[in-house]
Amino acid sequence: MRTFLHYYLQAFKNIAKHSSVFTTMVLATLLYGFFYPTAYQAQRAESIPIVIVDEEHSQLTNAIISTAAESPNIEIKKVTVNFAEAEHMLKNQQAEGILYLPSNLSTSLRRGENGGIGLYLSAAYLIRLKEAGTGLAQAIGGVASDYAAKYSQISHFKVEPSIHMVSLFNPLSGYGSYIFPAVAPLIVHQTILLGFTMLITSYRERKWKPNTTEFFANFACAVTIGSLACLYLFGFIFWLYDYPRGGNFWGMLLAVPIFIAAVSAMSMLLASFLDVPERASHLLVISSIPLFLLSGLAWPHQAMPELLQILAWMLPSTSGIHTFVQLNQMGVSTAVVLPKLLYLIGFTFISLSLAYWRLVLQTHKK
Incomplete structure (x- = not known):
């Protein structure tokens, strides 16, 4: 020894x-x-730049934009009516995503028609893609649910309940x-x-x-x-x-x-x-x-x-x-x-x- x-x-x-x-x-x-x-x-990517194309300028789209602006995940770089301009910003890496709010959005929700909001995200950075998508989805889902509930008696359209995901072994994700x-x-x-x-x-x-x-x-x-x-x-x-x-x-x-x-x-x-x-x-x-x-x-x-x-x-x-x-x-x-x-x-x-x-x-x- x-x-x-x-x-x-x-x-x-x-x-x-x-x-x-x-x-x-x-x-x-x-x-x-x-x-x-x-x-x-920092754990999570924050303030991901996005551009919003608002063709309707209605109470609904204003509510979506306001809710999206409050999300820590994303930062609204510009609100425009020109989709080509937004696409140009995405291609030039001035934004990581486009939220497209069409001119018939409110009508589509009231009537329960197909179509609606468009979400275009850059897949160059997967972590940023995930955070931008999460922030926009939360903003859209909450506002759309409230709006659809107002017309539930005259429309068969229903927004499915949102799922709040929490990682079991990584609570902060x-x-x-x-x-x-x-x-x-x-x-x-x-x-x-x-x-x-x-x-x-x-x-x-x-x-x-x-x-x-x-x-x-x-x-x-x-x-x-x-x-x-x-x-x-x-x-x-x-x-x-x-x-x-x-x-x-x-x-x-x-x-x-x-x-x-x-x-x-x-x-x-x-x-x-x-x-x-x-x-x-x-x-x-x-x-x-x-x-x-x-x-x-x-x-x-x-x-x-x-x-x-x-x-x-x-x-x-x-x-x-x-x-x-x-x-x-x-x-x-x-x-x-x-x-x-x-x-x-x-x-x-x-x-x-x-x-x-x-x-x-x-x-x-x-």
Whole structure:
């Protein structure tokens, strides 16, 4: 035990001495935790510019325009009678949407005729598209319902009751509350994978021949740093930015070392194939976006080719991201994520065994 503790503490000292490794494994997580969520503090896009084409100039259309003006989602840039002018503004990105109020709108509602309000939205930015559409739909629905109710005795036209949607696990429907809890495990994954791979490769560059105790002491050091990074992000940072958190606290505590052990084992295995530490950054820096896309949170797995689905679930990052989103935000029981945890344990055993064979057994044979 004393020998293990010596190598364990020595691994921390080696990380502190190696500036690139220390920056990647320790400082990067601290900085990412503050700066990454800052860009999404507003949570939702507001004041989306729109133009309104009002051909009727009636009491109804004035009410719709007034209600739309009160919505925080949208900002009315111009009210015009010329649809071509509004279309020109949309094409030139001066507005994100057009609300078209035709000349026969009031008559259509009273008679229950087909046709009516037109809504044209730019799909260049999906988040802005969603907020603009939500703001306009709320303004139109409320006013149209009140207007139709006045003529309910002489018209068969009825406006269906509006549905007020509230996200179950993201009450603010905020982009930050969606993206950062999913990215946080990937941040730890990448910092440990890159930093620890660089550390082990730097050992190998100096003809490192570890014994069993030293091998597992370095592995334990990486697991410790990664676990503390997870607790820092899932605890302090989630609290600081008020993200949904704490759904299954004990399940999260169980899953953290299992996930980090899988990443650390993969790092040691990968390092056994590299000749210089810089090679790790060449291979791994470009992998963050593909790993997130393969996680299935940006684009559902069901919409991916079957081969990509298989590849995605082979990666520990996919199981880790889904596990922590389910535990932290959704509050599922540990039994629900148990298959993912068992896969990570199996992945750790296989990767660590191969790494031990290459780094310990083979080096002592030479």
